[in-house]
Amino acid sequence: xxxxxxxxxxxAALTAQRVRxxxxxxxxxxxxxxxxxxxxGRSVELLTYNGQLPGPQLELRPGQDVTIRxxxxxxxxxxxHFHGLHLPPxxxxxxxxxxxxxxxQHEYRFTLPADHPAGTFWYHPHVHGMTxxxxxGGLAGAIIVRAEFEERLELTRVPERVLILQDFDLLADGTxxxxxxxDRMIGREGALITVSGEVVPNLPVSASGVARxxxxxxxxxxxxxxxxxxxxxxxxxxxGGLIAAPNAARSTLLAPGERIDTIVSGAALAEGPDLLWNLxxxxxxxxxxxxxxxxxxxAGNAVIAHIxxxxxxxxxxxxxxxxxxxxxxxxxxxxxxxxxxxxxxRMGMGMGSQQAMAFTINGRTFDMRRVDTDVRLxxxxxxxxxxxxxxxxxxxxxxxxxxxxxxxxxxxxxxKDTVLVKAGQRxxxxxxxxxxxxxxxxxxxxxxxxxxxxxxxxxITN
Ligand code: C2O
Ligand code: CU
Ligand code: CU
Numbered sequence: 001x002x003x004x005x006x007x008x009x010x011x012a013a014l015t016a017q018r019v020r021x022x023x024x025x026x027x028x029x030x031x032x033x034x035x036x037x038x039x040x041g042r043s044v045e046l047l048t049y050n051g052q053l054p055g056p057q058l059e060l061r062p063g064q065d066v067t068i069r070x071x072x073x074x075x076x077x078x079x080x081h082f083h084g085l086h087l088p089p090x091x092x093x094x095x096x097x098x099x100x101x102x103x104x105q106h107e108y109r110f111t112l113p114a115d116h117p118a119g120t121f122w123y124h125p126h127v128h129g130m131t132x133x134x135x136x137g138g139l140a141g142a143i144i145v146r147a148e149f150e151e152r153l154e155l156t157r158v159p160e161r162v163l164i165l166q167d168f169d170l171l172a173d174g175t176x177x178x179x180x181x182x183d184r185m186i187g188r189e190g191a192l193i194t195v196s197g198e199v200v201p202n203l204p205v206s207a208s209g210v211a212r213x214x215x216x217x218x219x220x221x222x223x224x225x226x227x228x229x230x231x232x233x234x235x236x237x238x239x240g241g242l243i244a245a246p247n248a249a250r251s252t253l254l255a256p257g258e259r260i261d262t263i264v265s266g267a268a269l270a271e272g273p274d275l276l277w278n279l280x281x282x283x284x285x286x287x288x289x290x291x292x293x294x295x296x297x298x299a300g301n302a303v304i305a306h307i308x309x310x311x312x313x314x315x316x317x318x319x320x321x322x323x324x325x326x327x328x329x330x331x332x333x334x335x336x337x338x339x340x341x342x343x344x345x346r347m348g349m350g351m352g353s354q355q356a357m358a359f360t361i362n363g364r365t366f367d368m369r370r371v372d373t374d375v376r377l378x379x380x381x382x383x384x385x386x387x388x389x390x391x392x393x394x395x396x397x398x399x400x401x402x403x404x405x406x407x408x409x410x411x412x413x414x415x416k417d418t419v420l421v422k423a424g425q426r427x428x429x430x431x432x433x434x435x436x437x438x439x440x441x442x443x444x445x446x447x448x449x450x451x452x453x454x455x456x457x458x459x460i461t462n
Pocket of ligand 2: 081082083084396397398399
């Protein structure tokens with residue numbers, strides 16, 4: 001069953017219909033609250049938008065005026081972040097520092113830039129210290145930006161599914177477990193894995209055609225190492241939209257916050273259904289795992305969906321050899337280094353502050369009153385993330401996408417906003433601070449790490 005929910009108003013262009021340049025306004029209401037929902041026949045109490053898991057899917061087009069009223073029915077502050085969208089990080093817009101108190105509401109208003117790339121984005125809460133609980137409790141939804149050029153590739157003819165990957169740690173009574181200090185340190189994971197609200201769903205693909213699967217890793221901490229049993233996973237897009245050329249991979253790692261856009265072929269299903277696997281992957285050093293009791297060791301391969309052949313539309317589409325124009329960013333004006341660390345620090349403020357496990361960037365835990373990185377609008381910079389810790393950290397930057405610098409020193413032809421920095425490794429990305437001034441953040445997207453300090457502020461000024 002397809003659980004897509006379209007709550008935006010005013011437009012019905014979904015498939016072959018022509019996407020118009022001039023667009024109607026979208027008006028959306030999201031109520032964040034704890035609700036009982038049914039997952040795979042079981043009653044569970046999760047955090048939801050509008051009582052749905054995942055939250056409603058928002059369909060947006062470049063140039064569109066968007067209004068999102070967020071009503072906070074949670075017993076604690078919340079807010080919204082539009083992960084990956086190129087929007088002003090200004091007060092009340094894409095404002096990770098805003099807090100909407102319980103029982104109150106906020107109206108987010110923005111115009112998606114007219115040249116905004118098409119792609120798979122998502123929204124989720126972003127209150128420092130509560131992000132892992134809220135996102136890990138279920139608060140997440142997809143934002144699909146559609147633009148005209150995908151029509152030239154005839155991608156609009158290809159049936160698609162948006163697959164939001166979530167995991168939940170539940171008690172026997174169906175309520176969310178409280179993570180232990182150790183869970184938070186490693187990054188909580190839950191045994192219940194849902195794929196757009198379903199457990200091991202059937203994903204139909206026309207036996208004579210193809211389907212487009214867009215994956216969003218909306219887990220607090222769980223990584224996915226995605227693979228199909230009978231065919232390569234053909235990646236056509238990543239975080240910030242389509243990539244330059246399709247890339248067939250045996251398996252693809254998807255860290256929290258990351259997205260991939262893929263094409264699955266029905267031809268491989270001639271002999272029967274295929275399996276979508278989450279292959280085992282270890283995101284901490286073995287020693288670390290041992291120290292921590294080893295419960296987060298590679299858990300073995302698991303099936304997370306079945307790919308089922310069906311009769312139906314989709315025949316005749318051939319994979320283009322060229323997808324999007326991703327022009328490399330020009331050389332950077334400066335290089336900054338961000339050293340990721342684990343240690344202890346003072347968490348909390350004043351009387352309530354205590355010595356606790358902390359995660360740091362350049363030796364400091366997050367403080368919203370401090371500006372960590374000051375940049376000028378329009379400049380290009382290289383940022384190098386240096387991971388000397390024993391855990392992988394997927395690093396995310398708000399507001400502007402980046403290009404990862406490849407091993408040959410040039411930027412790879414793909415727009416990313418979250419990049420995996422494996423334990424003991426360093427990764428360099430190139431970004432340009434375009435269009436918007438304001439105060440943004442960058443952080444580890446293992447949300448327990450973000451909550452425990454692995455976040456910094458980025459001030460973009462004229
Ligand atoms: Cu997906 Cu700062 O977050
Ligand atoms: Cu983000
Ligand atoms: Cu981390």
